Amino acid sequence: MSKAYLRTDLALISTWIPENAHILDLGCGKGDLLKYLHTKANITGYGLEINIQNISKGIDSGVNIIHQNLNHGLQNFPDNSFDYVVMTQTLQAIKKPAYLLSEMLRVGKQSIITFPNFAHWSHRLYLSVIGKMPVSRSLPNPWYDTPNIHLCTIKDFELLCKEENIQILQRAIVNTEHRSTMGNQIFPNFFGEIALYRLQQKNT
Amino acid sequence: MPKTIPENSIGLVTPKTCQFDHPLQLECGQTLSEYELIYETYGTLNADASNAILICHALSGDHHAAGYHSMQDRKPGWWETCIGPGKPIDSNQFFIVCPNNLGGCKGSTGPISINPQTGKYYGPDFPIVTVQDWVHAQERLAQQLGINKWLAVIGGSLGGMQALQWSISYPDKLEYAIIIASAPKLSAQNIAFNEVARQAIISDPNFHQGHYLENNTRPTHGLILARMLGHITYLSDDAMGAKFGRELRNDTLYYNYDVEFQVESYLRYQGRSFADHFDANTYLLMTKVLDYFDPAHAFNDDLALALKAVQAKFLVLSFTSDWRFSPKRSTEIVNALIANRKQVSYAEITAHQGHDAFLIPIPDYLSIFHAYMQNVGAHL
Numbered sequence: 001m002s003k004a005y006l007r008t009d010l011a012l013i014s015t016w017i018p019e020n021a022h023i024l025d026l027g028c029g030k031g032d033l034l035k036y037l038h039t040k041a042n043i044t045g046y047g048l049e050i051n052i053q054n055i056s057k058g059i060d061s062g063v064n065i066i067h068q069n070l071n072h073g074l075q076n077f078p079d080n081s082f083d084y085v086v087m088t089q090t091l092q093a094i095k096k097p098a099y100l101l102s103e104m105l106r107v108g109k110q111s112i113i114t115f116p117n118f119a120h121w122s123h124r125l126y127l128s129v130i131g132k133m134p135v136s137r138s139l140p141n142p143w144y145d146t147p148n149i150h151l152c153t154i155k156d157f158e159l160l161c162k163e164e165n166i167q168i169l170q171r172a173i174v175n176t177e178h179r180s181t182m183g184n185q186i187f188p189n190f191f192g193e194i195a196l197y198r199l200q201q202k203n204t
Numbered sequence: 205m206p207k208t209i210p211e212n213s214i215g216l217v218t219p220k221t222c223q224f225d226h227p228l229q230l231e232c233g234q235t236l237s238e239y240e241l242i243y244e245t246y247g248t249l250n251a252d253a254s255n256a257i258l259i260c261h262a263l264s265g266d267h268h269a270a271g272y273h274s275m276q277d278r279k280p281g282w283w284e285t286c287i288g289p290g291k292p293i294d295s296n297q298f299f300i301v302c303p304n305n306l307g308g309c310k311g312s313t314g315p316i317s318i319n320p321q322t323g324k325y326y327g328p329d330f331p332i333v334t335v336q337d338w339v340h341a342q343e344r345l346a347q348q349l350g351i352n353k354w355l356a357v358i359g360g361s362l363g364g365m366q367a368l369q370w371s372i373s374y375p376d377k378l379e380y381a382i383i384i385a386s387a388p389k390l391s392a393q394n395i396a397f398n399e400v401a402r403q404a405i406i407s408d409p410n411f412h413q414g415h416y417l418e419n420n421t422r423p424t425h426g427l428i429l430a431r432m433l434g435h436i437t438y439l440s441d442d443a444m445g446a447k448f449g450r451e452l453r454n455d456t457l458y459y460n461y462d463v464e465f466q467v468e469s470y471l472r473y474q475g476r477s478f479a480d481h482f483d484a485n486t487y488l489l490m491t492k493v494l495d496y497f498d499p500a501h502a503f504n505d506d507l508a509l510a511l512k513a514v515q516a517k518f519l520v521l522s523f524t525s526d527w528r529f530s531p532k533r534s535t536e537i538v539n540a541l542i543a544n545r546k547q548v549s550y551a552e553i554t555a556h557q558g559h560d561a562f563l564i565p566i567p568d569y570l571s572i573f574h575a576y577m578q579n580v581g582a583h584l
Contacts, residue, residue: 022545044545046542046548052551052553052554052568052572053568055549055551055572056551056568056571056572056575057575058549059519059549059551059572059575059576059579060575060578060579062579062582063549064547064548064549065549065550065551066538066542066548066549066550067550067551067552076535076539076542077542078543081542081543
């Protein structure tokens with residue numbers, strides 16, 4: 001698979017992961033990231049996925065996929081057993097996001113996480129002017145039929161990191177085309193649509 | 205009887221037999237000085253013998269995994285669902301080998317064979333074999349067939365245990381291991397069911413301490429009970445409910461102990477037809493093979509340690525309603541492989557059919573199995 005076919009947030013993440021790393025990809029879908037990283041950088045690891053059709057497609061493309069419900073945590077994985085635990089665009093759909101985040105940081109030496117920023121100006125405008133729950137490019141579902149049950153903003157997330165003693169090693173704020181603009185660099189919580197973070201647990 | 209053989213079937217097949225006169229040292233301490241294995245093959249072995257797949261059968265299975273023995277056969281082989289042209293284990297692509305295991309009663313040396321030392325039936329004196337012994341015997345068969353390395357070893361239930369044991373005993377002699385509806389060892393509940401089945405057979409007055417053939421009789425009643433019990437554990441509550449519910453055979457209650465509910469009739473029928481063509485000593489033996497299987501035991505009861513040296517790539521599949529070997533048991537294997545950073549994929553297939561689901565054409569199951577096998581055969 002060439003990089004051009006990879007979802008752009010995945011392409012960005014792939015630049016954060018060094019060669020030969022061992023990774024766990026939570027909610028890996030059809031395993032695109034794993035497949036790409038394996039070909040490009042000899043990266044090993046597993047994807048966790050709950051949708052059986054995605055599992056079938058992932059197996060078809062030759063990646064290691066484990067059928068697992070992320071809401072049940074990662075108890076089957078020992079501490080620090082992966083170099084990176086990655087989760088893209090899934091945090092907001094998790095029943096206990098703070099718990100899963102702590103599990104990711106326990107199992108991985110580092111974690112990489114992406115989520116849609118609920119404080120993007122278009123959402124603020126939608127809510128304040130139209131008075132309805134925002135529907136947008138990054139959040140396309142109506143409130144009553146959405147997997148996104150725990151939406152948060154960049155500020156909220158960073159506050160959680162502070163409370164949970166999580167160190168932010170790297171951050172990228174982009175739009176849905178995953179481009180970095182001047183606006184989302186200066187006012188990330190206003191202009192950023194998608195937030196990407198590289199994290200690790202601070203020593204206590 | 206099939207009027208015509210379906211296009212995606214192997215078609216008519218003839219079993220073959222392989223004789224071994226080099227003694228086989230068994231785990232129990234005894235030795236089998238000579239023995240034979242009956243087996244079937246489907247497809248063609250390629251020039252470098254790199255497309256061979258071993259199919260391992262479960263408790264009541266045998267070497268007849270696919271196709272028909274004659275146009276009079278009522279049913280095809282036991283895994284017709286998955287083996288054949290265009291099926292997950294594609295006979296157009298792979299050379300598929302399925303032996304009847306040692307101790308069986310379908311043609312391989314077992315309790316109903318004549319013991320060359322005594323000239324009588326082995327009967328209860330046939331040594332208790334183990335999964336490891338089976339794997340060693342299968343490895344010898346591979347040599348006889350000119351197969352140095354299996355492309356894949358595949359099995360469901362007790363067959364999956366053989367695939368797992370293969371990866372431990374001969375790590376460099378298989379490329380892939382596919383383990384379906386299986387477990388790394390039996391639970392106390394599993395052993396308990398086996399013990400009830402054994403007691404049903406042993407307490408049959410026709411059992412004669414296992415020497416029933418010399419007495420021209422068979423412990424049929426005990427074997428029927430054993431199979432009825434087993435059958436209940438292979439189905440789920442939902443599957444039984446859907447198939448029979450509380451349906452009566454004759455729309456009225458008779459207030460006696462004859463067959464009244466359809467489920468009773470079904471179980472008796474299943475038990476009887478099984479007992480007609482299966483040997484009681486083999487059944488006892490097979491349940492012991494299951495009970496003894498525990499590859500982690502020699503490794504401090506640490507399955508991850510037992511799997512440290514495996515080289516195969518794994519596919520592990522389980523079924524939601526399988527309570528005999530529940531999905532949790534499959535994840536024990538998966539987690540031990542992950543702990544060793546081995547290549548493994550795992551799926552829990554939604555199915556209401558219970559343990560028997562691995563024999564049934566469930567779309568998600570076949571699609572995952574097929575996708576995986578495409579990769580297995582990709583480099584041929």
